[in-house]
Amino acid sequence: MPHTLLLAEPRGFCAGVVRAIDVLDAVLDREPPPVYVFHEIVHNRHVVDGFRARGAIFVDDVAEVPEGSRIVFSAHGVSPAVVEEAERRRLRVIDTTCPLVTKVHLETKNAVKLGYDVLLVGHRGHDETVGTYGEAPERTQIVEDAGEVADIEVERPVFVVTQTTLSVNDTADVIDEIRDRYPDAEVRNDICYATTNRQFAVRKVAERADLLLVVGSRNSSNSVRLREVAEDAGVTAYRVDGVDEIDPAWYEGVDVVGLTSGASVPDELLEPIIEDLKARGVTRVEPVVVAEENVEFRLPQGLEE
Numbered sequence: 001m002p003h004t005l006l007l008a009e010p011r012g013f014c015a016g017v018v019r020a021i022d023v024l025d026a027v028l029d030r031e032p033p034p035v036y037v038f039h040e041i042v043h044n045r046h047v048v049d050g051f052r053a054r055g056a057i058f059v060d061d062v063a064e065v066p067e068g069s070r071i072v073f074s075a076h077g078v079s080p081a082v083v084e085e086a087e088r089r090r091l092r093v094i095d096t097t098c099p100l101v102t103k104v105h106l107e108t109k110n111a112v113k114l115g116y117d118v119l120l121v122g123h124r125g126h127d128e129t130v131g132t133y134g135e136a137p138e139r140t141q142i143v144e145d146a147g148e149v150a151d152i153e154v155e156r157p158v159f160v161v162t163q164t165t166l167s168v169n170d171t172a173d174v175i176d177e178i179r180d181r182y183p184d185a186e187v188r189n190d191i192c193y194a195t196t197n198r199q200f201a202v203r204k205v206a207e208r209a210d211l212l213l214v215v216g217s218r219n220s221s222n223s224v225r226l227r228e229v230a231e232d233a234g235v236t237a238y239r240v241d242g243v244d245e246i247d248p249a250w251y252e253g254v255d256v257v258g259l260t261s262g263a264s265v266p267d268e269l270l271e272p273i274i275e276d277l278k279a280r281g282v283t284r285v286e287p288v289v290v291a292e293e294n295v296e297f298r299l300p301q302g303l304e305e
């Protein structure tokens with residue numbers, strides 16, 4: 001049974017998630033229901049369930065929202081087509097798109113204006129990639145992995161952007177492959193500071209842990225990547241939404257457990273896991289710190305405290 005718990009730092013909430021949650025929180029406090037939210041505000045089941053209990057209505061199609069209603073766009077960003085549909089329906093929009101995602105939208109738009117074809121390294125179907133792709137669908141191709149690079153066909157110089165929550169190592173492989181094929185490609189690696197730091201911390205913890213637990217929802221790209229990063233580093237790793245999903249059999253023969261969480265996960269979800277481990281015999285809880293984070297994004301005008 002484990003005796004030591006290593007806590008990865010940084011872990012949990014990033015600045016973009018804090019901003020999105022604070023915005024929706026303020027809107028629900030100030031406005032009468034209904035308040036609609038386009039897509040999950042952040043990819044975490046507990047956070048979304050909490051807002052749903054307070055009256056937020058989550059939709060995946062703006063056409064479902066009654067004309068003139070309040071709608072909040074999620075942290076992952078939306079395509080221009082969604083913005084236009086919201087305008088047509090006279091929806092009162094508050095946009096919580098993370099500024100680091102907005103940056104990728106702007107890079108994509110500018111690249112097309114400058115005459116490039118865009119390669120968007122990311123996961124098809126992920127909210128963020130769908131939104132970025134929507135900036136210029138006729139000039140953008142999504143590339144999920146290095147194996148897809150051989151199939152790319154372009155007519156113009158190549159500009160590369162990425163989803164913000166990818167695996168740092170896998171993305172480097174994809175970009176190397178693109179550079180081999182298109183040596184003049186302009187490359188922007190947009191993996192954000194929070195994704196990078198959390199993966200780096202997991203690698204550090206993996207050097208000493210026998211088992212690594214990642215708290216995060218299955219649709220949270222950065223949480224899923226953290227589990228993969230740990231496995232790549234040679235440690236058995238599981239992703240769970242909370243303590244109730246942990247199988248105690250995982251702890252058999254384990255001395256050192258590592259614990260981290262994705263960028264959309266409240267730290268309070270880790271508390272029951274830490275308490276459970278202490279009850280099982282963990283006597284040493286040690287932070288493994290790889291970076292200090294002090295990034296903060298301002299709330300949209302009118303919602304500042």
Ligand code: SF4
Nearest residue numbers: 014016098100164192
């Ligand atoms: Fe922004 Fe990065 Fe957080 Fe996504 S993971 S919301 S890009 S800071």
